[in-house]
Amino acid sequence: MFDDLLSALEPGEENLFAADTDGDSIADTFIVEHNIDTNGDGMADIVVTETFVDLDHDSQPGYYSITEETDTDGDGLLDHTVFLEDTDGDSFFDMIAEWDVGEYDMSDMESLEQLEASDAEAYSEFGHFAPTDVDMDGIIGTPFESLDSWHVQSDNTCAVVSQEFVLENLLDREFDEGELRAIAEEHGWYDNGTSMEDVGKLLEYYGVDVEQSTENTLDDLRSSLLENNQIIVCLDADEIWSGQNEEMFGPGMDANHTVQVIGMDESNPDDVKIIINDSGVTNGQGVMVPADLFVDAWEDSGCFMLEASCATILEAQQG
Amino acid sequence: MPDLFVLKKDTAECFQEGAALARRLGFNAAAKTIAETEKDFLEKKLMVVTVGEMKRGKSSMLNALLGEKEQIFPVNASVATNAITIVRYGEEEKVEVVTEERKKGIMLPTTKTIHRTEIPNYVSEQGNPSNFKNVRLLKVEIPNPLLKEGIVFVDTPGVGSLNISHAETTYGFLPNADLLLFVSDASSGLTETELNFLKRGYKYCKNVLFPLTKKDTNPRYKEIMEDNQYKISAALGISIDEVTLIPISNTAKIRYLETQSKAALASSNFPEFERLMWSTIAAKRGEIMFLPFLEQVRQETFKIDENIVAQYQLLESNKEKMLELIANLKKEIEKYKSFESTNLQWKSELAESFAIMQNNNIAALSSMELEATNHLEDRITALGVKICEPEYYKQVYNEINNIMSERLLELKDQMIDKTVEEVNRVNISLGLNVDSCQRALDGLNFTPKKDLDVVFPKRKASEDAIRKGTKISRSIVGGSKIGMVIGGLLGAALAVFAGPAVIAAELGTTVADAIFYTAISSSMTGTSIGGFLGGAKGCVDAVTQGRDVDIPVVRKALTNHINESRILLTKIMNEGMITLKGRVINSFETEFTAKKRELEDNIKQIEITVNSTKPDQEKLEELKRNAETIQKYMVRLEELKDTVASLNNTEQDSVFQGNTGDIPVSTLVPEAEKKEMEYSFL
C-alpha cells in the first residue's frame, strides 16, 4: 500500500516522511504532505497532510488522518484548517474538526520555534531502554514487560493513557484509550485534562488497589518498584522534554504531565536513570531520563506518585 | 360556601369510581395511578409552619391561635429544644413523643404516649437540658374544630443565631409548608440571620403572614414594625405595600381566654390576625388540597378517552390505520426500552452533571472553610487574649458554626436548583414531558372527524399552564422531593437532625423515601458524625477547663474544628451525591416502566377491537358506549373542579402573592465605616 503511495508521488509537490516509532526497524508511520497551487501563482494555497500509522505491518493503517490547510483569501497565509481522523482503522472518520486560524501569523514561525522545542527534539539526547543495551543486574523493576503497552496519547489524555498502560500490564489484556476516556468523562475524571486528585480513579474503577502519595524520594520509587508495583508520576513535561524550567503561561501550573515509571537503571551508580513511558511525545517509549533531571521535574508535582499493586489483582484472579 | 367535608368525601368517591372505571375498560396502569392519587389526596394536609427566631413568641402565638384552654406549647421554657411539634386533628386527645435511640449503631425512632402536662419534660430546656433525651418530634392530636379540615400546625425550633441545629431542623420543613407564619417581635428589629431565613423560605412558599408579637411590651412598636417592613421588602425584593405586619399580643389574647375581657381581646389584635390567617387558609385549601389531585385524575381519564375515540374513528373510517397505530405505540415502547438498555446517553449526562456538582461542592466547602477561618482571624484580632476566656471562646465557636451552617444551606439550595434543572432537562430531552400515546396517534397522519358520533376530547389552552403549576410530584423527580432528599442529607450531615426518617414518615412521604432517609441518616449518625461533634465539643471543653490557654492554642483548636468539619462534610456530600444520583436514575427507570405499561394497555385494547370477530357495527356501538361513560365521568370531574374553584372566590384578603422573580441580594449589608477608595478596575 505504501509502495503505491510512494510511486504516486510527484517530485516537488509532495514530501514524504517515514519513521519507525516502535523500534522494530520497520517504518510504521508515514506522513505525506501535498502542496497544491490552485491559482498558479507559484505558492501552495492548499496543503494536505496525511498521516498513516501501521504498527502491525499489515499495510492497513491502524490510524489515519488528513489535515487540509487552505489559504482562503489569497494573502499567502494558510488561514483555514480542516482535520479528519480515523483512530481505529475502520476506514471511517471518527473525528472531523474545522477552524479558522485567525490571529495566527505564519511569519511568527521562526521566533516561535525558538520559544518552544518541538516534539521531535524531546528526549533526543536520552537513550531508550532496550534489554540488549543494558546490564540487567542494574535494572530495578520490569521495564521490558511494560514497553509494549506504550503509545502516543491523542489529546490531553496523559493521565488516562498512563492508567491504560498500567491496566494492560496488571490485567494482561488490551484497553482502548477512547473507551477509558469515555468512562473517565462520564465520572468527571476527565474534562479538558485530569486533576491530580483523579489520577488512579480509572484503576480503581477496574478494581485495582491504588495509593496516592506526595513528597516521595527516589528511594520510595525504588522500593515500590522492588515490590513489583505499577507506578504513575506527575511532573513538569517542559523540563524533561526540553529542560525548560519556567511555565510559559501562569506560574505554578507546571506539573502538567503524567507518565508511567517502568524502571530504574542503577548499573552506573553515578548516573542513575529513571525509565519512563511517556505518551506525550512520539519518542516517549522507554525513555531513560537522568535521575537529577527527573527529580527536578517531579518536584513540581510535590513528587506525586500513584502506586498500583499487583498483589490484590493476583488475589482477585485467584479468588 | 360548599361544605368542605362533603366535598372531600365526594371527591374521594369520585376517584374510587374513576379507578374502577379505568380497570373495567382495561386500562390497568391508569387505574393504579388513580387509586394512588386518591390515597395521596386523602392524606394531604394543609401545613401551616411557624418560623422565627427563638423567644419571638412563636409558641405563645400558637397557643393563642388554637384557643385551647390548657396551653399546648410550653412557653416559659428558656430555650426550646430541637424538637418539632406537629399539631393535627384527632377525635380524642393524644400526645406522642418520638425519641431516637441508638440500637446496634443505628439511630432508631421510638414512640411513647404521654400526657399533655408532661410535654415540658421533653421539649423545654428545663425538662430536657441539651435534649439529652434525644427528642425529635412531638405529635399532638386534639379534637380542635379549627384543625378538622386537615390543617396541620407545625411549630419549629427557633432559627436562632446560636444554634445550627435549630435552623436546619426548620429549613428541612420549608419545602412542605403551604403557609408560613414568620414571627418577629416588637422588642427588637429583625436580624440578618432571620432575613436570610425568610428569603429561603419565600423561595418554597409564597404565602407568608408576618405576625409581630409582643406589641404590648413596646409602646413604640410601630417604629420596629416599619423598620421590619422595610427590611422584609428589601430582602424579598417586593414592594413595601405588599408586606403587611400584623401586630399582636399573645398575652392579651390569653388573658382574654382566661377572663373573657373584651378589652383584652381588642388589645391583642387577634381577631384581625385570625381573620387574615383563616381567610388565607380558606383561599388556599382548594388550590393545595384538591386541584392538583383532580387534575391528575382528569389527565388519566383524558388519555383513556382518547384511546377509545381513536379506536372508534379509525374503525369507522380507516381500519388499516389501526394496525399502524399499534405499530406506532410499539415504537414508543421500544424507545423506552432503548433508554433502559442501549440509548444510555441520558445516564452518562446525568452522571457528568453530578460529577460537576460534586466538584462544585468541594469548592464551596473550601470556600466555607475560608470564610470561617477569616472570621476566626478577625475575631482574634478584635478580641485579643480575651478569646481565651470561655465565654468569648464559646461565642466565637458558635459564630463559626453559624457561618458554616449558613454556607451549607446556600449550597443545599444550589444543589436543589441544579438537580431540579437537570431532571427537567432529561425529562425534556427524553420526551417524557409529552404524552406518548398522543404522540403515537399524531404519527398516524390521520385527520379526526368532527361529524362522527364519538369525537376527540378538546384540550384547553390553559391546561398546560394549570398542569405546570399544580402537578403533584409522583416520584423523586418532583422538585420538592429533591429538596427534601438534599435537605435530609444535610440535616443528617449536621447530626442534630438525625430524625429525618421519622419526620418524612410523618409527612406522608412514601415508604421508600422514608427508608432512604433512614439509610442516609444512620450512615451518618454513626462514627463520623460522632467524631465531628465530639471533636468540636472536645475543643470547647479543652478551653473551658483550660489550663494556661493562649491564643495559639485557641487558634489551633478552632482551625482544627473548621478543617475537620470541612473534611467530614465533603465526605458526607460525596457519598450523598452518589445516593442521590442513584435515586434520580432509578426514578427515571420507574417512569419508563410506567410509561411502557400504559402503552401496553393501549395496544391491548386496540388489539381486542381488531381481533374480535364481532361485526364492526357491534364493536362501534360498544366503543361509543365506553366513550360516553368516560366522558360522563370527565364532566363530573369538571364539576368538582368548579366547586373547588368557588372555594377560592370566598373572601380573599391575602398577604402578598406573585412576584416569582429572583430575589435580589439583600441591600441591608451595613456600609463599611471607613470611606473606601473608588477604583476604575474594582
Place this chain on the structure above:
Amino acid sequence: MEQSRMKEVIHTFNHSELCRKLIPAELASGWPCLKKVRGKLYIVIPYFNRMPVKSGYALYPIYCSATIPWKMPEKMLDFTVYTIQENWKDVDYSKPVGFFKHKALEDIRTKDEYIALCNRLYRCYDEMVLAVLENKPFAGEEKMAGLFSKLMEPSLYPFYEKINKKFYSNFYKM
C-alpha cells in the same frame, strides 16, 4: 530582581491541594484580576487549555476560574467551571480560538525575553494590590495598561471580558 508577590500567590495556589483536586493539571493559568468581597481582597485566576503545536501553542477558551484570598493563597472563595454556565453555553471548547504568540509580541524573540516581560506585568499587579490594600490611588495604571495590552492574548480576551469586564477592559487598550 525580587520575585513578584502576585506571581508567588498564584504559584502557591497552583501548587495547593485544592488546585490539585479541582483543576485539570494540563491547564495553564492566565492573567488574574482583583476582586473585593465583603471588604477583603481576592484574586480571580482563570484557567485555559493550551496545546503545543508545531510552532507555538493552540489556545482554547477559558475553562474555569478560582477566586482566592490575597492573604491566604491556599484557600479558595469560589470555583467556577464555565463550560456549564448558562451565558457561556455557546462557547465551543472543541477547537482553538487562536494561537500563541500573537502579533503584539512580534518583537519578542526568545522565551527569556517573554518571561521578563511577564514579570514586569506581575510587578505592576503588586503595585496595584499594595495601593488597594492601603486605600491609596494606583499610580501605575498607565504603565500596567501598556504591558497588559501587549501581553494579553487577543484571542482569549473576549473570555476574560466575560469574567470581569470592568477590570480587564480597564487595562486592555486595543
